[in-house]
Amino acid sequence: MAKRAKAASDSLASLGEKGLLPLLTGTWKTDKDVVLVGVGDDAAVLRGEGKNHFLILKTDAVIESVHFTAQASPGLIGRKALTRALSDLAAMGALPLAAVITLGVPANESVRRLRAIYAGLEATAQRYAVNLVGGETTRAKQLFLNVALLGECRGYAPVLRSGARPGDLIYVTGRLGGSQAKRHLTFEPRLAEGRWLARNEMATALMDLSDGLGADLPRLAEASGVGFLVDPAALPKSRGVTAQAAMNEGEDYELLFTIKSSNAKSFKKKWPFTTPVHCIGVVERRGRQSRRAPLAHGFDHFKQR
Amino acid sequence: MAKRAKAASDSLASLGEKGLLPLLTGTWKTDKDVVLVGVGDDAAVLRGEGKNHFLILKTDAVIESVHFTAQASPGLIGRKALTRALSDLAAMGALPLAAVITLGVPANESVRRLRAIYAGLEATAQRYAVNLVGGETTRAKQLFLNVALLGECRGYAPVLRSGARPGDLIYVTGRLGGSQAKRHLTFEPRLAEGRWLARNEMATALMDLSDGLGADLPRLAEASGVGFLVDPAALPKSRGVTAQAAMNEGEDYELLFTIKSSNAKSFKKKWPFTTPVHCIGVVERRGRQSRRAPLAHGFDHFKQR
Numbered sequence: 001m002a003k004r005a006k007a008a009s010d011s012l013a014s015l016g017e018k019g020l021l022p023l024l025t026g027t028w029k030t031d032k033d034v035v036l037v038g039v040g041d042d043a044a045v046l047r048g049e050g051k052n053h054f055l056i057l058k059t060d061a062v063i064e065s066v067h068f069t070a071q072a073s074p075g076l077i078g079r080k081a082l083t084r085a086l087s088d089l090a091a092m093g094a095l096p097l098a099a100v101i102t103l104g105v106p107a108n109e110s111v112r113r114l115r116a117i118y119a120g121l122e123a124t125a126q127r128y129a130v131n132l133v134g135g136e137t138t139r140a141k142q143l144f145l146n147v148a149l150l151g152e153c154r155g156y157a158p159v160l161r162s163g164a165r166p167g168d169l170i171y172v173t174g175r176l177g178g179s180q181a182k183r184h185l186t187f188e189p190r191l192a193e194g195r196w197l198a199r200n201e202m203a204t205a206l207m208d209l210s211d212g213l214g215a216d217l218p219r220l221a222e223a224s225g226v227g228f229l230v231d232p233a234a235l236p237k238s239r240g241v242t243a244q245a246a247m248n249e250g251e252d253y254e255l256l257f258t259i260k261s262s263n264a265k266s267f268k269k270k271w272p273f274t275t276p277v278h279c280i281g282v283v284e285r286r287g288r289q290s291r292r293a294p295l296a297h298g299f300d301h302f303k304q305r
Numbered sequence: 306m307a308k309r310a311k312a313a314s315d316s317l318a319s320l321g322e323k324g325l326l327p328l329l330t331g332t333w334k335t336d337k338d339v340v341l342v343g344v345g346d347d348a349a350v351l352r353g354e355g356k357n358h359f360l361i362l363k364t365d366a367v368i369e370s371v372h373f374t375a376q377a378s379p380g381l382i383g384r385k386a387l388t389r390a391l392s393d394l395a396a397m398g399a400l401p402l403a404a405v406i407t408l409g410v411p412a413n414e415s416v417r418r419l420r421a422i423y424a425g426l427e428a429t430a431q432r433y434a435v436n437l438v439g440g441e442t443t444r445a446k447q448l449f450l451n452v453a454l455l456g457e458c459r460g461y462a463p464v465l466r467s468g469a470r471p472g473d474l475i476y477v478t479g480r481l482g483g484s485q486a487k488r489h490l491t492f493e494p495r496l497a498e499g500r501w502l503a504r505n506e507m508a509t510a511l512m513d514l515s516d517g518l519g520a521d522l523p524r525l526a527e528a529s530g531v532g533f534l535v536d537p538a539a540l541p542k543s544r545g546v547t548a549q550a551a552m553n554e555g556e557d558y559e560l561l562f563t564i565k566s567s568n569a570k571s572f573k574k575k576w577p578f579t580t581p582v583h584c585i586g587v588v589e590r591r592g593r594q595s596r597r598a599p600l601a602h603g604f605d606h607f608k609q610r
Contacts, residue, residue: 012410017442028430131343
């Protein structure tokens with residue numbers, strides 16, 4: 001009780017953003033007839049019609065001087081606003097249906113720049129077959145775009161973070177690291193790959209890499225109640241990137257997933273994409289004694305049991 | 306062409322926020338198999354399963370020093386973030402299902418205040434049976450909450466802004482004006498009233514009043530391709546509020562709707578709510594010569610043909 005009161009008086013700076021969300025959302029309760037997955041996965045899952053239909057809901061924002069600089073190409077700002085949210089739908093194996101956009105805009109903003117941002121947004125929506133169906137604008141001190149996305153899984157189930165089991169193999173798409181310098185505005189959300197993994201019941205667990213493998217893999221492991229062991233030599237690094245950067249830099253927007261070892265051969269054979277895919281490690285049991293141990297982010301010993 | 310280039314170079318300040326949205330979203334195209342109503346109504350309408358099932362999608366943000374002051378009760382900030390979006394679902398006649406929240410938060414924000422805001426949000430979600438299913442946080446200069454809501458109409462059709470026909474009678478719920486001083490944080494979204502109007506096929510057109518009757522009724526008329534005539538004496542004013550304020554102040558979050566005159570008697574008889582409802586005018590034909598005339602916002606001559 002005293003501990004809780006203390007936490008409540010802490011400033012955000014000392015708490016950290018990652019500590020904030022559980023504090024704000026930890027008491028949320030949902031109607032099990034409507035909601036299958038709430039806070040904690042890449043996106044929420046609601047029951048659709050019948051057994052094999054699921055609605056997927058996601059919200060995400062990009063903010064000037066946080067997610068892009070004032071100098072960034074306006075078209076790419078619009079692109080990133082949508083592709084970040086699309087990457088989360090990819091991480092469920094979902095097909096995107098429609099997006100609604102909130103624009104927060106400073107009074108002195110250039111209309112020409114806003115139109116260029118929206119041109120990028122619209123081109124990206126067309127590219128990934130997303131319907132833009134709602135747009136709100138509001139005054140704000142700092143330019144931001146919030147994208148809320150509705151998607152679905154029809155005829156198959158979404159893949160959650162929580163399905164990894166000891167013995168499963170761990171994979172990533174693409175190459176890791178160097179995104180903040182080169183790709184954070186132009187990455188491809190792995191929508192087709194994510195849907196394929198879900199529809200073919202290949203992946204036992206699936207998420208996208210937004211904060212870096214070193215932060216995100218422990219989240220998948222935590223959700224699944226497992227440990228893991230990563231082989232440093234197997235990490236697919238972007239050109240000119242150190243192993244540390246590949247592990248911790250973030251903004252990769254690649255898929256991280258696990259596959260039953262008995263399916264590994266068939267998976268590699270059937271993978272129909274040119275997108276590279278690499279096995280980087282194995283899921284292990286989580287030992288009772290290390291369950292509450294701090295997560296190991298260091299590269300040399302990137303394992304957690 | 307020259308005109309377009311000029312518009313693009315205009316600053317937001319000279320264009321106005323209301324002029325901005327069509328400029329940004331006017332070129333959006335949607336897939337008719339998925340989207341029934343896109344930008345332009347209170348919320349978007351997507352096809353659900355079968356003939357009489359519709360999904361309703363809405364996004365909306367509240368921002369510090371725009372939609373609430375730094376001194377506002379934190380719980381009521383959380384409440385308003387959700388009730389504003391709920392009012393838009395009410396304006397479609399929809400049942401809310403689930404909400405996802407984006408929190409933009411300054412680094413020096415108090416965690417205690419954030420928890421109080423979220424306590425208000427959660428209590429409001431429980432009150433209106435909305436599932437909170439997703440929460441993202443991001444750094445921002447200014448505190449904001451974006452709420453994206455998914456709702457549905459099951460077994461009946463949503464009511465759009467575009468269905469008003471000459472001869473229909475115009476109604477509002479509640480009383481108008483004085484909200485900014487008294488009710489803008491604590492208003493009741495008219496969810497039950499909106500659903501009743503839709504399910505019973507009573508309303509021919511429906512929207513919520515956010516910018517004031519003087520701004521919103523012309524929008525309904527524009528969407529329906531009609532004119533209107535409002536009787537100043539019939540306006541239900543909040544206590545101590547001038548007719549001008551009742552017309553133009555905004556943030557009423559009451560419902561504005563039209564009903565066939567042949568249904569008016571049955572409507573008044575069947576209306577099952579204690580919420581007051583008043584007939585304030587009549588829908589008229591829109592004359593060809595005045596179609597492009599500036600909208601008349603003045604109280605003495607609040608008509609448009």
